[in-house]
Amino acid sequence: MSDSGFHMDGHTLGCFAYSLCKSGKWREALALIEREEFLPDTVLYTKMIAGLCEASLFDEAMEFLDRMRSNSCIPNVVTYNVLLSGCLRKRQLGRCKRIINMMIPEGCYPGHQIFVSLVHAFCNLRDYSYAYKLLKKMVKCGYRPGYVVYNVLLGGLCGNEELPGPDVLELAENTYNEMVDAGVVLNKVNVANFARCLCGAGKFEKAHCIIREMMSKGFIPDCSTYSKVISFLCDASKVDKAFTLFEEMKSNGVVPDVYTYTILIDSFCKAGLIEQACRWFDEMVRDGCAPNVVTYTALIHAHLKAKKLSRANQLFESMLSEGCSPNVVTYTALIDGHCKAGEIEKACQIYSKMRGNASLTDIDMYFRVSENDLTEPNVFTYGALIDGLCKAHKVREARELLDAMSVAGCEPNQIVYDALIDGFCKVGKLDEAQEVFAKMSESGYSPNVYTYSSLLDRLFKDKRLDLALKVLTKMLENSCVPNVVTYTEMIDGLCKVGKNDEAYRLLVMMEEKGCHPNVVTYTAIIDGLGKAGRINKCFELFEQMRSKGCAPNFVTYGVLINHCCAAGLLDDAYKLLDEMKLTYWPRHVAGYRKVIEGFNRDFIISLGLLDDMGASNSVPLVSVYNVLIDNFVKAGRLEVALDLHEEIRSSLVSLAGYKTVYASLIESLSLAGKVDKAFELYADLIKQGGVPKLSTFVDLIRGLVKVHKWDEVLQLSDSLCQMNIVLVKDEGTAVKG
Template sequence: MRRIGDGYCGLRLDEGVRIRPDAYTFTILIKALCHAGKSEEAFEMFRRMKEMGVKPDKMTYATFVAGMCSCGELNLGYAVLEETVREGVILSAIDYNMVIDGLCKENRLQEAEMLLQKMARQDVTLDSYGYSYLIRRYCEVGNLVKALDLYEEMASKGIQTSPLIVSYVLQCFRKLGLASEALLYFQKFRESGLSLDKVLYNIGIDAHCKLGNMKEALNLLQEMRDKGFAPDKIHYTCLINGYCLKGEIVNAQKVFEDMLQTNVEPDLVTYNVLASGFCKYGFVDEAFDLLDFMVDRGIEPNALTYGLAIDGFCRGGKLSEAEILFNILVERGIDQSEVLFSAMVCGYLHLGCTAHAYMLFLRFAAQGRLVDEISCSKLIGGLCKDGNVEGASNVFNTMLEKNVIPDTISYSKIIMAYCKSGDMQNARAWFEDLVRRGVSIDVILYTTLINGYCKANRLQEACDLFVEMTKIGIKPDVVAYTVLLDGHLKETLKQGWLGIAKDRRKIEFKVKHSKLLNSMKDMKIEPDVVCYTVLIDGQCKTEYIKDARKLLDEMLEKGLTPDAYTYTALISGYCSQGEIAKAEKLLEEMVDRGIEPDMLTFSVLDRGILRAREMQR
């Protein structure tokens, strides 16, 4: 005999041993080794068992599968489970569920689903646990559609659900910000006769609060009380948050006081929610009193508490109060100062004070520090919007120096800003930087750069980039095609200014547009209203007025509604050819279809009429 792990004994299977171990003996040894975390030795024991001609029975297989899963050797457990199928040994749902759970934890969800289906084919009685593991994991990764499909499948098989499984689904709704849908399913589960627990009641109350249904939230809380469940700090915090979202701060304060009277101790989250509400709606004295009250109750406000207070002040338009609190805290030298600076940067941006936000960013950066990624992203957007592309570029470089990679949206904004300013060199440089870092490039980013080249009268580079995009497998969308179609039109007009013969220009324009439209057709991309407007404008400016009218009719046949720009483009075309009667008739048609002409429409028509009169003199 020898020791295995902590107090487990096993048999040495030496060649000289006269007693032949049976399946039960091997099973005990495998279980002991797995319990001691000796997965390799357990596997060796299982292999030795088969070498000695001892056939594993159902108990042995179940023990080995469970042991491997508990030791983190999922693949071995899974492989042996597959072996049982080949050997005709049918294990229980418990054994299958252990492997399904392990596969879900490793995000091998497709394999887990296949195993669930295999259970059904093997006539293994399915229970809620296997479905529970899959539904939970799909909800954790945000794949709500798949989770709901599995839930419906489980229900269709008559498998009883549980409050835990339902909570996974409802929590996923809540995490995705789908409060209305969460409430809809909550009512559905409630009406099905499911026994609700405190967690489910909390989800329902929270959904009502986020939708502003405070009366219904209170009714649900009372129903919970009637069933013998005492509200806890989470329920009270949801109610306080709901009232704060509605701006009913007095009611929020009453819930907080009720919470204290029922001896439910608020936590930091509760204080943060209420403090933020006080600050947002101008209850300045109450906010500072609450912070003092926290300290008296033994809960020290942290940087997040103060950050929420600063954010609340700014959202409520109380910039001076936010600045006073911020300066006091910075002078005090509070820990996690990046939370405070981030909140103040976002506060300035919320109030449109982009320059102040940027100066504060620079002040913090001078200390070798960086505000959080969300604040950086918002600041980049604000600076680009204000035309301060150099400032946005500086924020970018500061982030990269700190090994913080800006998100794709931030890259898009700075590339768009450089394109807008006509600086295609820097726009392309940031684009190439994004590619170099291995960040996924989408059609929107490519289209942004293509549009920049078109506006900068660098059509060939735009076309080259379009080809590059398609070669790496990114499918152009209607916007990308529209940008190029418009680019070719502008190139044709530019050729006219350069003195190139009209007939040659018109032919080249037709050929290029035809090529792009055929490509769209091959890609099964249908023109939208904007695309048709560009096409109509192009035909008008190259004097193909009949073709322009055909395009308008084609739009209408497809059920697309032209807008004021579409009609104005064709009206302008008619006016340019002196066909004023047709232009006026088109204006009437436009009005009859309920489309309001704008100032540009009338201006185009008036100029056309004046030009026609001058021609008649």
């Protein structure tokens, strides 16, 4: 152009250079400037940079910025803002940081709208700390961040579904505090999200203050905002605070929706406050808010857990009559609840109806389920039913259900396999248990401590010690560490077959592996050693357990007292009784039941303790006293036996389980010539409603003969002939006198 003698002015040259750069011909633009021998100024460079940004040639744009500086042409705020805007459009946020770091020290600041866009962009990138720094720089530059900027930042900090970490939450709190100081008000969405985040971090009071602050500025939180905060309060078991907020919500004229009511109902159900949950449910219905499937399911599950099956069934029927279709969770809860209550047949009926078996008229009458309400069971449904069937010893049906489950395309999980293995083991079908074990392994599930415990328990019961030890070895090879229950089952099993030394070695190994024996473990091995007559070893273990902080309970004392009596160590047995009374005496049946938790049922039965539970309402230790009294009587130590009798007799409400002691004492007293005391016991027995054995009268007559009280002998014999009473013979049959 200079050849023709025509020269462009700066504006025309800038526009032409911009067009060339925009189309990517930045080299031609540069050559044009040099050919025109025009000294580029800030305007010209800015236009060229703008064109390069339009063409997304950011490396070249930054190169022109450097060329501009080298030509002593100082970029101005327009230059930087043009470059920032271009980088922002293409999300070149790394370059944005570099540009800002260059421009602010030079006294150039992004425009207000660019600041807002930058904050938003870095929030979308989840670079919240830099977004907050931009906000601070914005204030430092003299801009007043308004409603939009603060809400953009706080929305970014708290707007995600997942809860923010502590650093992000701290930024959110700082942002909120600065908003309040600046007189800016949060929008409703951000209030809800910010309050939700605060609740998630346990800052419930702060969340409540946020809502109150919002109200003081003329905004009434909507139902969604209240519901979110109520939900987090309930999740944190702050049900009382949730209730207070709910009442405040209604007082502010905000109508709760089904979500709000369901949150409260579910939380009260989980807290065991079923009656309160039912009151919410009734209020919900009265207010015209229709419960949904989640509401009904929460209440049904709570009633099932509380073993209120009839009420759960009524709720289910009501649910169906209101046109609310149950889902798989509802059905699973019902099946699981009926299984746990032992109502396996009903659980099976519910399952069959769920699968669409229309022939079950009984369940139709019971639940009135329509065909539209049918749904497919999931792994939890099958698991609940299989577990229930196994516990009811219906293992064949449970195995068939496992096959049906696989056919339906529902893959069994570890829990299902474990339940079935345990079920087969419990009924003694070890081969079938091993088949399921193999199937479980083929499906990719590794046996756990529960799986191995079921197998080991069965093997010890069947006295398959060789196989039990192989299973234990396999368990250890698979890095499946036995727990205290597994070790205790093995120790008890070894003791029951007389392998006490092996049981003791296992006890030692158990401790070496870092698994501490509990009271059940020690009691089992003490019982095994006692039956083998190794009473000294019993006492050694008894002292060992106490020295290691494992307190013996009354079952342990009962076992040791029994074995002391069998070994003739009556004084030691008596001392143990005194010690037990001072420390481990259960005061009532509830305490007694708690003490025997963890003990094998067969083991407790062998001690005669389960009979005591039904027989006594106060002191469930009759069996211990029976053993002691009987042994002291046999040893001829009647005074001690009578003292023990008076002690236990004064504690009993009922003579159930204790009447045999009377006969033994009366016999011994009569033979010892202490007839008066024998008759006192006889009178007490009659007074308490006891029925004497025929042998008891014979013993009394022998006693009278022994002390030559012939008149009394004749009177008692005559009264026996005249009395129309039922006497109990020794073998338990009844005869009339």
